[in-house]
Amino acid sequence: MSGSAAGPSGPIRLLLADDQALVRGALAALLSLEPDLTVVAEVGRGDEVVPEARRTAPDVALLDVEMPGLDGIAAAAALRTALPTCRVLVVTTFGRPGYLRRAMEAGANGFVVKDTPARQLAEAVRRVHAGLRVVDPTLAAETLATGASPLTERETEVLRAARGGGAVADLAGVLHLSEGTVRNHLSAAIGKTGARNRAEAVRIAEQNGWLLGG
Amino acid sequence: MSGSAAGPSGPIRLLLADDQALVRGALAALLSLEPDLTVVAEVGRGDEVVPEARRTAPDVALLDVEMPGLDGIAAAAALRTALPTCRVLVVTTFGRPGYLRRAMEAGANGFVVKDTPARQLAEAVRRVHAGLRVVDPTLAAETLATGASPLTERETEVLRAARGGGAVADLAGVLHLSEGTVRNHLSAAIGKTGARNRAEAVRIAEQNGWLLGG
DNA sequence: GACGGCCCCTGACAAATGTCACGGCCGGAA
DNA sequence: TTCCGGCCGTGACATTTGTCAGGGGCCGTC
Known part of the structure; x- marks a missing residue:
């Protein structure tokens, strides 16, 4: 060889x-x-x-x-x-x-x-x-x-939790946050990833390797 | 050996x-x-x-x-x-x-x-x-x-299309169905998988290997 | 100190989602 | 044949979701 x-x-x-x-x-x-x-x-x-x-x-x-x-x-x-x-x-x-x-x-x-x-x-x-x-x-x-992840720590955390497919109320419970806050972070993540959806945002972030750890 | x-x-x-x-x-x-x-x-x-x-x-x-x-x-x-x-x-x-x-x-x-x-x-x-x-x-x-898939053909088809994270309107366009019909199939799939969500239903069906083909 | 960035929370609103009751179609059972 | 049950399709309705405009608190840098 x-x-x-x-x-x-x-x-x-x-x-x-x-x-x-x-x-x-x-x-x-x-x-x-x-x-x-x-x-x-x-x-x-x-x-x-x-x-x-x-x-x-x-x-x-x-x-x-x-x-x-x-x-x-x-x-x-x-x-x-x-x-x-x-x-x-x-x-x-x-x-x-x-x-x-x-x-x-x-x-x-x-x-x-x-x-x-x-x-x-x-x-x-x-x-x-x-x-x-x-x-x-x-x-x-x-x-x-692609550049580094544009997501803030909280946003990645929320996206990670959203992978399971639970509702906002579930995520809020797990993360000890208010529902409104969770929605806000999700909305920010959706905007930053260019997605139209929570599910799509999760997919994009995962494909880019932004959801490691935790 | x-x-x-x-x-x-x-x-x-x-x-x-x-x-x-x-x-x-x-x-x-x-x-x-x-x-x-x-x-x-x-x-x-x-x-x-x-x-x-x-x-x-x-x-x-x-x-x-x-x-x-x-x-x-x-x-x-x-x-x-x-x-x-x-x-x-x-x-x-x-x-x-x-x-x-x-x-x-x-x-x-x-x-x-x-x-x-x-x-x-x-x-x-x-x-x-x-x-x-x-x-x-x-x-x-x-x-x-686990048993065989409880999903009907149309339901699996819709769930497969929903993997990408698109909205109902997108799925309806791809599958040439009315939005109401798509929602109905999704609802049925959610019920049969025991999920609370479209996203969760996709996850469950995928884990069970019910989304092959197509 | 003032500024900017991130985090957390709130409330209100539009849009998407999930549920339901309904009708048509087809194939098997009575 | 008639009935029944399953699948498909549809539109109305309540719920959830995503967006927006706020507010306050905590760091850092300038």
Whole structure:
């Protein structure tokens, strides 16, 4: 394959985090085909990343974004502070602009969507390990075009709560706000997203990756 | 690994269909580790399944449900009629009751969610190839409990159109119905799903896998 | 200190949404 | 045949939702 032998310090040690066991195992098989890579740890939850990394001391961590316990972005941030020498490559299903932005702010070294050809993954790992940044250029452009979230903290919070599809009264109860206030925040969010609807606003915000966390 | 050598008729020939190239390639790597399995085709769209299967004559096809062009269930049905001897194993991200039901009705021989351990996939392929049915028992029970979709054809159609978050007027335009009729179908769907909302009804129906096709 | 931005609340109004009672159509049961 | 039940379509009606114009409080920066 690509011309890389195991360096003088031995093969690159990898940690894999993905909530789908089948995908996790398949990625492990794929990466294990490369002689200079070795998978030393696998986890299925975001909150298991740091403990497992402490135990196994990987060189590079591949983190999915959508995970129970802790999303991959938050796990990346935690990993950066816990093991600063460990590089982070975020591997996600959805190429959402906000995801990339948040990942970079969290200190990730690379960002790859699951649409990329399988052959390129190992090369991305090597680049990240070498200290380079790896980012899908198309997605990077889109991220710059979309810009950061225009939503205020309260507005995102209300939109997040509105994902379930509950009525205003329900949201007001959960968030401990007046109904009028909830309506106001929703209205602001609808305006900022350019939506015509509460439902559409939720959809747009979600697609842009503005609803992470919480 | 598991005690299975290549049979007298050679290794089992596989076709992989998944829209995420990385996952597809990783699955290929995983399955290629087994000496009695060989991947002869990979496609990223549902409507490429049958043509590619005609060309390569696989023994077993692994189909993802969420795919562009044609969903995995519909592709399974098409494959059953085009190549009746080819077995079908549906591999999906979401273990939705309706998916399993529809897959079985479409003639699939097995149904596996991506949460299952990687080691079990090869075994599932062998079982399906041997003519056995492979179904996650937990999911099967849930499917029986949930029952078939209570929604009428029109109701599902309207709910599907409502996913985008558009207003009643928009839906009426797309479906060529009166606004009152659309509202009526939505109301019925809300009642049958036990939702309090159009948005909630969409969520529930989607989670149960009642919105496939179209 | 004055200003601006964000947050929280309120009340009123127009527009969209959800509910209901109704009629027509079709296919199976009596 | 007649009846019944399900699905489809429609329009009237009450409720909810989204918008707007306010008000006050809490930070920060200038």
